[in-house]
Amino acid sequence: MRIITHLCPACGTVVAANELENNRVMKCPGLGCQEVLRFEDLPEDAREHFLKNRNRYQT
């Protein structure tokens, strides 16, 4: 199963796609980091793969 994550460019915190997709737009969860992370920051093929297989990334 493909695991999709996003690396915050400002602080290196890693966020899984399910979390990004849940929030769409979120403040980076890294301590003291002000970066805004978006599901749209993921590459297009990663987003498409995630959305097509969305139920596999839920619990």
Add this chain to the structure above:
Amino acid sequence: MKGVLLSGGTGSRLRPITHTGPKQLVPVANKPVLEYAIEDLKEADITEIGVILGNKGREEIQELLGDGSKYGVDITYIVQGNPLGLAHAAGCARDFVGDDDFVMYLGDNILKSGVTDLVENFEAGDYRAGIALQEVDNPQAFGIADVDEEGNVTELIEKPDEPPTNLALIGMYVFSPAVFNAIDDLEPSWRGELEITDAIQDLLEDDYEIDSHVVTGWWKDTGKPVDILEANRLVLEDKDLNTAGVVEDGAETDGRIELADSAVIEEGAVVRGPVSIAANTTIKSGTYVGPYTSIGANSTLEDIHIENSVVIGDSEITANGRIADSLLGRNANVESADDLLPEGRRLVVGENSQLKL
């Protein structure tokens, strides 16, 4: 070598304690379980640690660990979100791990011997993974490894009816980045999770060598209240306990007692170690604190007889009664009902609590 420390999970078996916080922060000998893991990694010279956060208790974990500098380590947070399995958690750490090897440590586990031997064994050979094992009496209840005479793993079997060995997998692994390719090829198991044992099985099927390391000291998964009490007993048994606080004249103490410097054992109290008493806590006259008990910070005990128990903190325990083998959550108070009518116990009990009266 990097570290990947898992601190997600629901903690459902530790309710009600985990209604208000993650299970990895439950204290054992007055220290959150997760801090033992950080210290074990540090001791194995692993200072770059990725902490995997789930859906619950993230802020509390980040508040405790911070950037890791207070432990002399450097922490990167990895938000897994949905609990999709240990292999998914490992997979989320890929960008953090890069081309390094890494130790994967389950943050609710606590073990006497740390991970240094596991790491050294792995580094001494040409392995793609190393797994920690422990001999158990009931191998049918565990994931079991079969190993050859050199200690190389030959097979993993989940809860076997006819176990080939009594060597159970505990929550400690070392991996090379080869594991990420194995994880990519995994499909979710019947419970909808990516299983780390399936990833290790794939490495075996690709003829990679996998090391095993049998842990001989105690090991505890602190998933249930009884496990917390057992871990507390084991740690108090082993730990150096330092009495910095005040023991008043007329207090009776023996055995090893950890007493924070702002804690007091007053005249007329009896404390028998091994015991840990945290900051700003007072043990008043008429109290008995028996072996294998940890009392958290900002608490007052009076008249109570307590042993083999964990009091997390901020508690007033002033009933004239006996408490044994108990786990009391933060801010839990136990007072006397002796003067109240009608006669009877007065309880305000949270969801999923367990009482034996």
